[in-house]
Amino acid sequence: MDKSIAPFRSFGYARVSTVGQTLEAQLEELHAAGCTTVFREKVSGAKADRKELMKLLATLGPGDELVVTRIDRLARSTFDMFAIVKRIVDAGGRFRSLAQPWADTNDSTGRLMLAVLGGLADVERDLIKTRTAEGRARAKARGVKMGRRPKLTSAQKAEALERRANGEAHTSIARSFNVSHQTIARLQP
Secondary structure, three states: OOOOOOOOOEEEEEEEOOOOOOOHHHHHHHHHOOOOEEEEEEOOOOOOOOHHHHHHHHHOOOOOEEEEOOHHHOOOOHHHHHHHHHHHHHOOOEEEEOOOOOOEOOOHHHHHHHHHHHHHHHHHHHHHHHHHHHHHHHHHHOOOOOOOOOOOOHHHHHHHHHHHHOOOOHHHHHHHHOOOHHHHHHOOO
């Protein structure tokens, strides 16, 4: 995109993590930067389901701009940041951070920096997968059972299977073990 072409609409996104924080400073900066509409929310950046951000991303069209005061208001990880910016660019929009001038997709330096962030996001994702797999392997080696605990002990399971084989209703068996009838129905010998 050419710098001389102004964006069609300029949207701001303001976010704070805790109830005690206020959005006022971000709102002032975003309005001063020319944002006509500001989407705002009080939610942790670690949450994937940020309703206002999702609404904003769905609103963006070609030539539109998403502006934040700082990139940490948009995302908590490099991977998350890259995924959001990619979505903006794929919609034909532009991303800009007021505090980090290098984070501007309308500028060749900004596009280079975001491409580097994309590579870092891939590395970050691989590191997380590797650490998680190693942690699971260590836990299994120590004898830690993965997944949910069974609702019934092996003795209870054997009794439930026997009662079921004798024709007792699933709901009756389930009540005696304080589980759902589906739990009894799913039991395998």
